[in-house]
Amino acid sequence: MSGALDDQGVEDAAILLMSIGEEEAAEVFKHLEPKEVQRLGETIARMKSIPREKVETVLDKFANVAAEQSILVADTDEYVKSVLRRALGDDKANLLIDRILQGSDVSGIESLKWMDAGSVAELLRNEHPQIVSAILVHLDHDQAGAVLKCFTERMRNEVLIRIATLDGIQPSALKDLNEVLSKVLAGGEKLRKASLGGVKTAAEIINLLGSSVETAVLDYIREADNELAQKIMDNMFTFDDLDKLDDKGIQALMKEVQSESLVVALKGATPELREKIFRNMSTRAAETLREDLESRGPVRLSEVEAEQKEMLKIVRRLADEGQIVIGGGGDDEFV
Numbered sequence: 001m002s003g004a005l006d007d008q009g010v011e012d013a014a015i016l017l018m019s020i021g022e023e024e025a026a027e028v029f030k031h032l033e034p035k036e037v038q039r040l041g042e043t044i045a046r047m048k049s050i051p052r053e054k055v056e057t058v059l060d061k062f063a064n065v066a067a068e069q070s071i072l073v074a075d076t077d078e079y080v081k082s083v084l085r086r087a088l089g090d091d092k093a094n095l096l097i098d099r100i101l102q103g104s105d106v107s108g109i110e111s112l113k114w115m116d117a118g119s120v121a122e123l124l125r126n127e128h129p130q131i132v133s134a135i136l137v138h139l140d141h142d143q144a145g146a147v148l149k150c151f152t153e154r155m156r157n158e159v160l161i162r163i164a165t166l167d168g169i170q171p172s173a174l175k176d177l178n179e180v181l182s183k184v185l186a187g188g189e190k191l192r193k194a195s196l197g198g199v200k201t202a203a204e205i206i207n208l209l210g211s212s213v214e215t216a217v218l219d220y221i222r223e224a225d226n227e228l229a230q231k232i233m234d235n236m237f238t239f240d241d242l243d244k245l246d247d248k249g250i251q252a253l254m255k256e257v258q259s260e261s262l263v264v265a266l267k268g269a270t271p272e273l274r275e276k277i278f279r280n281m282s283t284r285a286a287e288t289l290r291e292d293l294e295s296r297g298p299v300r301l302s303e304v305e306a307e308q309k310e311m312l313k314i315v316r317r318l319a320d321e322g323q324i325v326i327g328g329g330g331d332d333e334f335v
Helices: 003-020 022-029 034-046 052-061 076-088 090-102 117-124 129-136 141-149 153-165 171-175 179-184 199-207 211-224 226-236 239-244 247-254 259-266 271-279 283-295 301-320
Strands: none
Touching: 003 022, 003 034, 003 052, 022 076, 034 076, 117 129, 117 141, 129 141, 129 153, 141 153, 141 199, 153 199, 153 211, 153 226, 199 211, 199 226, 211 226, 239 271, 239 301, 247 271, 247 301, 259 271, 259 283, 259 301, 271 283
């Protein structure tokens, strides 16, 4: 949620939530993500009064009865506290309330999801990379990537190689992570081993770091374990990621792929990727491919995936030869 238009939407949503009452607002909060709850909570806390015309406009937009008073909530701080406690429970709500109203530090692995990347990075900066990796795999990949960008290159590399080699986390290990962060173990020893971390997790996080950081990380991992680096690279570029190639790259790939293999592979492609490939073929070739796709009957998923993997091998070969460029998902464009 960014930009003036989005900001206006958040403000409208905040006015609507204050107009419908605590109980109903709490039900809405239950269905939102941490970032959304925080953004709305901060907006509500800033609103001490709203012009009646604005209230009427917002309520009309949501097909509700227009409010008569301009001040919907006498004490917005207390309103935020009450709504969040109803929606999230006392413990989780208190963590967020501190951040919204006072900007206080929060604790517990779960609470890190409510913090900005810079604060998380500062909290973990002096921890051992093994501890940091075990914590970051609990966060959304975009948040974990943003935290890693705040670290030094050496720390970032050390953490990512540990994430890539992490094979789940035992409850007993979670207990020992850090006294401040141990609240995540609500279930104690009865918890099953959490299937967190691994090559795919590391690959998805690296994808969000951008090509320059990505290259440095992979070079570091390759020196320590070349096979692990290759596994990460295999997971970083999927068939759907072909859509990230520029037109020149798609054209180079098409020259290397047999038509029969292409038909089978595209049976599992997104409409957007199909159209991109059609655009980079001659009109006649594109029409033929469309007809073949339409006339081709059902294909086993295993066959589709096998042909897609063969195409990805060609992509990697062409990339190694310098004919095409594939980059991290964190950059705005290819260079």
